[in-house]
Amino acid sequence: MSDMSRLGIDFAGVHFKNPVIPASGTFGYGREFEEFYPLSALGGISVKGTTAAARNGNLPPRIAETPSGMLNSVGLQNPGIDHFIEKELPYLKTKDTVVIANIAGSDAEEYRTIAQKLDSTDVDMIEVNISCPNVKAGGAAFGVSCEGAAHITKTVRAVTKKPVMMKLSPNVTSIADIAKACESEGADAVSLINTLLGMRIDIRTGRPILHNNVGGLSGPAVFPVAVRMVWQTANAVNIPVCGMGGVSSWEDAVEMMMAGASLVQVGAALFADPMTPLKITEGLENYCEDKNIMLRSIIGSVKPW
Amino acid sequence: MYRQGAYPIISKNIIAANTCDLTILCPDIAAAAQCGQFMNIKAEGFMLRRPISICGIDREKGTLRIIFEIRGKGTKALSALSEGELIDIVAPLGGRGFTLLDKSAKAVIIGGGIGNPPMLPIAEHYGKNAVVISGFRSASAVILQKDLAGTGARVILCTDDGTAGRKGFVTDALSELICNETPDIIYACGPSVMLKRIAAQAAEAGIRCEVSLEERMGCGVGGCLVCACRTIRNGEEYYAHVCKDGPVFPAEEVLFE
Numbered sequence: 001m002s003d004m005s006r007l008g009i010d011f012a013g014v015h016f017k018n019p020v021i022p023a024s025g026t027f028g029y030g031r032e033f034e035e036f037y038p039l040s041a042l043g044g045i046s047v048k049g050t051t052a053a054a055r056n057g058n059l060p061p062r063i064a065e066t067p068s069g070m071l072n073s074v075g076l077q078n079p080g081i082d083h084f085i086e087k088e089l090p091y092l093k094t095k096d097t098v099v100i101a102n103i104a105g106s107d108a109e110e111y112r113t114i115a116q117k118l119d120s121t122d123v124d125m126i127e128v129n130i131s132c133p134n135v136k137a138g139g140a141a142f143g144v145s146c147e148g149a150a151h152i153t154k155t156v157r158a159v160t161k162k163p164v165m166m167k168l169s170p171n172v173t174s175i176a177d178i179a180k181a182c183e184s185e186g187a188d189a190v191s192l193i194n195t196l197l198g199m200r201i202d203i204r205t206g207r208p209i210l211h212n213n214v215g216g217l218s219g220p221a222v223f224p225v226a227v228r229m230v231w232q233t234a235n236a237v238n239i240p241v242c243g244m245g246g247v248s249s250w251e252d253a254v255e256m257m258m259a260g261a262s263l264v265q266v267g268a269a270l271f272a273d274p275m276t277p278l279k280i281t282e283g284l285e286n287y288c289e290d291k292n293i294m295l296r297s298i299i300g301s302v303k304p305w
Numbered sequence: 306m307y308r309q310g311a312y313p314i315i316s317k318n319i320i321a322a323n324t325c326d327l328t329i330l331c332p333d334i335a336a337a338a339q340c341g342q343f344m345n346i347k348a349e350g351f352m353l354r355r356p357i358s359i360c361g362i363d364r365e366k367g368t369l370r371i372i373f374e375i376r377g378k379g380t381k382a383l384s385a386l387s388e389g390e391l392i393d394i395v396a397p398l399g400g401r402g403f404t405l406l407d408k409s410a411k412a413v414i415i416g417g418g419i420g421n422p423p424m425l426p427i428a429e430h431y432g433k434n435a436v437v438i439s440g441f442r443s444a445s446a447v448i449l450q451k452d453l454a455g456t457g458a459r460v461i462l463c464t465d466d467g468t469a470g471r472k473g474f475v476t477d478a479l480s481e482l483i484c485n486e487t488p489d490i491i492y493a494c495g496p497s498v499m500l501k502r503i504a505a506q507a508a509e510a511g512i513r514c515e516v517s518l519e520e521r522m523g524c525g526v527g528g529c530l531v532c533a534c535r536t537i538r539n540g541e542e543y544y545a546h547v548c549k550d551g552p553v554f555p556a557e558e559v560l561f562e
Contacts, residue, residue, distance in 0.1 A: 028528040032549065035307040035526070048530070056533075056544045061521045063531040065353045065379075072523070077530050077544060209521075219352050271353055271523045274309055274395060 006288040007281065007295045009043070011240050011262050012163040012188040014124050016043040016098055018284065019295065020253065020277045023244050023267035024049050024102035024127065024167070025074065029088040030095065036274050041281065044098030046191075046265060047088065049129050051103070052110045054080040064200045064209035069219025069246070070268055071198050073212035076104055076132055081114045085121055093122055102167070104129040108155045119160040126162050128152060131169030131194035133216045143169035143194070146181035153185035165189040165242060168233075170222075171197050175229045176236035183237045191242035191265065192233060193226045219268040220246045227259045234260020234300055248276065250283025260300040307398065307526060308334050311391035315368065322445045323375040324419070325384040326360075327392070332367025334396045340426040341402025341517060341553045344371065345525035347393035348379040354395065355379050356522045356548070358494070360422035360449075369396070372422040372448065398525050400549045403492055403515055405430050410489040413482060414458070415475050415503060417495020418442065421449050423517055425456070427492050432457040436482060440475035440495070444468035476502045483510050490515070493556075501561035514556035520547045535560035 007018035022033070024046040030039050039045060057077025064071040078084075084101065092099045101123045105111040111128065118126055130143035130152050142148035149166065156164055166182040168175055170193035179190045195216025200209045208214070226245025234241045243261025247253055248269035256264050269276040288295050312331040320326045334344075338359055345354035361370030375384045386392055405427070406412070412431045415438045416424040428435050435458035441447045443466045453460045461478050462470025471478065476499065479491075483506065493503045494517035507514035523529035527549030536545040536558045545551065545558075 026524065026529050028530070032524075032526040032528045036309065056542070057530065058533075059535075060531070060533045060544075062533060063353070063521045063523050063529075065351065068352060070352050070523070072529070072531055074530050074533075077533065268352065271525075271529065272347065274307075274524070274526065 006293070007284055009262055009296055011242070012125065012165065014098055014163055016263060018043040018281050019257070019263045020280050021046055021100070021242070021263055021265045022270060022277055023265035024129065026267040026270050029084070030092055033274060037278055038095070039092070040096040041278055042097045043263065044100055044124070045092065046100040046102050046127055047084070047092070048078050049076050049102045049104045049132060050078045050081050050084045050114065051076055051105060052081055052113050054078065054083065059211040061209055061211055062215070064215065066198070066200060066217060066219070067221060069217055069221035070271070071200060071210060071215035071217055072195070073210045073215030075212065081117050085117060089121055089123060098124045100125045100127050100165070102127040102129055104132055108152060111152050112155050112159055115156040116159040119162060123162065125165060126156065126160060127165045127167050127191055128156050129167045129194070131167055133169070133171065133195060133197045133214070143178065144172050146177055149178045150181040150185045153182045153187050157186040163188040165191050167194055168192040169194050170225060170229055170245070176232045179233045179237045183239050187239060189240045189242060190233060190237065191244065193222070193229050193245040196222055196225065218246065220248055222246045223252060227255060230256060230261050231259040231302065247280070248272070250280045250287060253280050253284060254287060254298065257295070257298050258300070258302040262296070262299050306337060307395060309395045311393045314386055314388055314390055314392050317386065317388050319384070320372070321448045324372060324446070324448055325375055326370070326372045327386070328361070328368050328370045329392055329394065330368055331394070331396070334394070335362055335364055335367045335369050338362045338369060338397035339402040340405060340430065341423060342397040342399035343552060344369070344394045344396035345398055345522070346383060348382040350382060351379045353523065354525060355383060356398070356525055358423035358517070358552070359397070360425050362426060374419040395525055398548060399552050400527070401551055401553050403427055403517070403553050406490055408432065409434060411486070412436070413438065413479065413488045413491045415479060415491065415493040415495070416440065417475055417499045418446065420493070420495030420517070423494050424492065425449060425452055428453055428456040428458045435459070436461065436488070438463065438475045438478045438482070440464070441469070442466070475499060476506065479503060479506055483512065488512055493517070497561060500556070504556035504559065504561065507556055515553050516556045516559060517553045518547050518551050518559070522548055524548070
């Protein structure tokens with residue numbers, strides 16, 4: 001058995017050579033990071049959230065540092081789904097890694113349009129963002145109620161046979177209930193958590209640092225919240241969970257998987273160190289080698305008190 | 306090709322009030338670095354790297370020089386590093402640096418405050434064919450005057466309060482200069498109000514102009530899209546990204562506030 005095969009994970013009908021995936025919105029469409037390492041080293045790539053038409057996003061500043069984390073309010077800047085399908089997807093499909101299209105819309109019709117277009121492509125999976133905190137219409141509006149989440153899941157499910165993974169917002173009372181609503185409408189998986197809504201103010205000017213006033217908190221600061229929500233969700237649904245939120249090291253990845261995540265996305269940590277995904281993968285290999293286990297054996301293995 | 310790694314600091318000096326000057330031995334990066342590019346530096350204990358312009362490229366010695374203002378806790382942590390210690394950098398970054406014309410071209414190079422350091426390599430390129438207009442708030446903030454003069458360029462030092470050089474803004478000096486001569490190109494880096502004024506002056510006089518922009522940054526490579534700046538692309542407003550589309554932009558493309 002090769003070292004690499006210890007890390008293989010089958011998830012919603014798709015095989016990942018390892019569980020480490022750069023998170024949507026932190027990795028563009030992959031091109032920039034190929035300057036550091038071949039994308040084939042990654043389990044998969046969740047691309048920048050893509051909408052039906054191109055979007056310019058929010059005015060800057062779009063980022064603010066926080067203790068052990070950061071706020072962002074990019075506002076879904078992207079070149080639109082047609083550009084993705086024509087220009088980015090063919091490139092990504094040559095990279096020997098799982099390509100996850102991340103999509104967002106301001107209404108159900110937009111989600112339907114995008115998912116329909118993707119259905120006839122060779123994208124491997126669709127991650128449906130119902131949790132973007134940085135746009136005025138749509139986005140998180142759907143992710144904060146069971147009805148909204150169910151409605152978008154049903155809408156996307158109706159137009160695609162691709163594996164559908166719903167990306168959930170932590171800005172809710174019970175994320176497990178939202179996940180169950182997605183599962184009941186045919187979602188193949190859920191991913192969580194998107195960012196936590198936050199705010200910073202420059203006390204010299206009296207203005208919020210972000211031009212959007214508020215933005216999404218990510219980074220190590222949110223990690224314990226993410227672990228808790230992954231654990232609660234994994235215990236509530238029968239579909240697999242992709243965990244994210246502050247994962248920065250292989251130890252964090254193990255912890256997230258013990259909580260119930262089958263895959264792990266890495267976001268803000270890329271800004272501190274672009275090599276993070278490779279370091280996590282290497283750490284996971286050593287961990288499995290030392291314990292002589294298959295990585296998938298640790299999924300949900302936490303022994304609660 | 307981007308590199309990420311920990312490289313030794315081979316010299317460190319505090320050269321003015323709250324201004325730190327570091328030289329880093331990083332031959333592989335120095336070999337690839339271009340005028341106008343930057344590096345993204347890890348400050349221990351902080352989430353986000355600090356983007357700092359490259360102020361000197363010495364390919365023979367394999368070194369890069371940076372000068373930064375100690376402005377907050379992160380840059381303070383960076384300034385606490387000593388000679389011989391390692392500094393974690395991602396570099397060389399920036400998809401577009403300064404366009405260098407033939408050395409015989411006439412260039413006007415304008416730096417405002419901590420916007421002065423990235424102008425030094427341009428002055429080195431043009432030497433005696435360059436005029437450098439170097440502006441600061443006051444004498445205590447003045448840096449790089451020997452370096453700039455050493456390039457052979459004519460240097461006009463300005464301070465807002467007149468405590469060093471001539472009193473007034475760099476834009477006043479530029480107005481006088483372009484009354485008498487027509488440079489082939491103007492380069493500028495500094496506060497956005499200064500860049501906006503220079504861009505207008507250059508446009509009015511019909512002189513090519515490039516500006517180096519700054520914005521709060523995340524990944525530094527174009528993956529996160531946070532460092533947006535308003536530009537005109539193909540006749541339409543487009544939020545470009547300082548890290549990948551810049552940091553240097555043709556002045557006429559930038560929509561200043």
